[in-house]
Amino acid sequence: MTNKYAPESWVDPKGDSWTSLIDEVCAGEWVNPDTGTVLEAAFKCVEIDEQLDNRIEALVRNVMPAESYVVVSDENTYDVLGKAVTEAMAAVPGVKATSLVLEHPHADVQEVASLREKTRNAQALIAVGSGTINDLCKYTTANDGRAYSIFGTAPSMNGYTSTTASITLDNGMKTTQAAHAAKGVFIDLNISAQAPQYLVAAGLGDSLCRSTAQIDWFLSHKLLDTKYFTAAYVLQQADEVAMLQRSAMLGQRDVDAIGYLYRIMILTGLGISTSGMSHPGSMGEHQISHWIDSFAGDKHPGTIHGQQVGVSSITMAKLQHQILSSEAAPQIKPTVVDEAGIKSRYPSAAIDGCLTAARNKAFNAEQAAAFNEKIERLWPTLRAELLAMAVPAETLSAHLRASGGGVTAEEVGIDKQMYRDAVRYALEIRDRYSMLDLAADMGVLDDFVEEHC
Ligand SMILES: [Zn+2]
Numbered sequence: 001m002t003n004k005y006a007p008e009s010w011v012d013p014k015g016d017s018w019t020s021l022i023d024e025v026c027a028g029e030w031v032n033p034d035t036g037t038v039l040e041a042a043f044k045c046v047e048i049d050e051q052l053d054n055r056i057e058a059l060v061r062n063v064m065p066a067e068s069y070v071v072v073s074d075e076n077t078y079d080v081l082g083k084a085v086t087e088a089m090a091a092v093p094g095v096k097a098t099s100l101v102l103e104h105p106h107a108d109v110q111e112v113a114s115l116r117e118k119t120r121n122a123q124a125l126i127a128v129g130s131g132t133i134n135d136l137c138k139y140t141t142a143n144d145g146r147a148y149s150i151f152g153t154a155p156s157m158n159g160y161t162s163t164t165a166s167i168t169l170d171n172g173m174k175t176t177q178a179a180h181a182a183k184g185v186f187i188d189l190n191i192s193a194q195a196p197q198y199l200v201a202a203g204l205g206d207s208l209c210r211s212t213a214q215i216d217w218f219l220s221h222k223l224l225d226t227k228y229f230t231a232a233y234v235l236q237q238a239d240e241v242a243m244l245q246r247s248a249m250l251g252q253r254d255v256d257a258i259g260y261l262y263r264i265m266i267l268t269g270l271g272i273s274t275s276g277m278s279h280p281g282s283m284g285e286h287q288i289s290h291w292i293d294s295f296a297g298d299k300h301p302g303t304i305h306g307q308q309v310g311v312s313s314i315t316m317a318k319l320q321h322q323i324l325s326s327e328a329a330p331q332i333k334p335t336v337v338d339e340a341g342i343k344s345r346y347p348s349a350a351i352d353g354c355l356t357a358a359r360n361k362a363f364n365a366e367q368a369a370a371f372n373e374k375i376e377r378l379w380p381t382l383r384a385e386l387l388a389m390a391v392p393a394e395t396l397s398a399h400l401r402a403s404g405g406g407v408t409a410e411e412v413g414i415d416k417q418m419y420r421d422a423v424r425y426a427l428e429i430r431d432r433y434s435m436l437d438l439a440a441d442m443g444v445l446d447d448f449v450e451e452h453c
Helices: 022-026 053-063 075-090 109-118 131-144 197-207 209-224 231-244 255-275 284-295 305-324 339-345 348-360 365-389 393-402 416-429 435-442 445-452
Strands: 046-049 068-074 096-102 124-129 147-152 164-168 174-178 185-188
Touching: 022 046, 022 255, 046 255, 053 075, 053 147, 053 185, 068 075, 068 131, 075 096, 075 124, 096 109, 109 131, 109 164, 124 131, 131 147, 131 164, 174 284, 197 209, 197 231, 197 255, 197 305, 197 393, 209 231, 209 284, 209 305, 209 365, 209 435, 231 255, 284 305, 284 416, 284 435, 305 365, 305 393, 305 416, 305 435, 305 445, 339 348, 339 416, 348 416, 416 435, 416 445, 435 445
Parallel strands: 046 185, 068 096, 068 124, 124 147, 147 185
Antiparallel strands: 164 174
């Protein structure tokens, strides 16, 4: 059958199954191009199908047998799937299954404590939802040694197959915490196609950072000897093409397009978890999003991760383009750590962490001179390598817009001044080196923010 989105010469990465390639990784059969050995995957079972409803209990029992379950959903996901999952599990002889519906949950440490208490009599948790519900169940069970599985209800982020959880601490900082793998990741595409449009666009937004994260990470690798692996990118290469070809279909919540979006998110998650570091999918663009989540406080617009990352990926693509368009190598001055600014900008509990992160990657005069010498020497080759990884900001914008997502801070409802602060100061909150740091040390970041944000 000819593919309705692609020329005939193009090979569909999906093949005859939604989980082709994904199954290979989960079975420990995919050869890691960085090492030549098979990848040991933490995830053993990912099931994606148009419809899962008559297989719910069989899927769960197969990967996570237990005598008692709590099905955790929120008010929306309970109606779309949580109720059906609870009923299916409760119908299994000898099994106790109850439902817990969280009201407006936040993925923070208080909610984790509360979830642990409310579910303490169950042997295993079944999460029904997307970002927040998944993070809460993943982190809670990782800490107390229970198993969990997830029924994804929206293609809004790539955390279904990550072993980390985004959890906000008592000091308000949004952090990435070590957690564990879901025993089963179950995706019903027909149900996910009913998710609100902004959640679908958010999934695309979170996926658009491949190019910007890769450029930041490779730069850091070449200049500062940060470890770098290609596995995550090799895994998702063909699917990135397949997904972008369907961005307009995502705008119509086409079931098939949603399936491709899930594939790329699942593969990205697997790539990150096998790299053992989040760098493949989290660099400057994610820091901008984390800054908003950590410091917007009462002014947080209620945007979700993928909406923010979509916008910040476009910003980073513009910044990277500006730096990479110069044939002359960038040159930096010694880093000025704005200690007074950090002390005035952030709540007291966050100041030490930010000062440490900013100081750790600051260059003194001697280090700046060595950096300049090195980047001068590497630039012609490095520039070509980075340009080959890039996707133009206009292209990213067009795809995101086609999927129904906002492409600027204002379009998704983020206050313009807050967004400018996020871009300007995001480099202070993590010791990861990105083009935000390079631009700041070159002395061009402020002007860039004025002009483009
Ligand atoms: Zn993300």
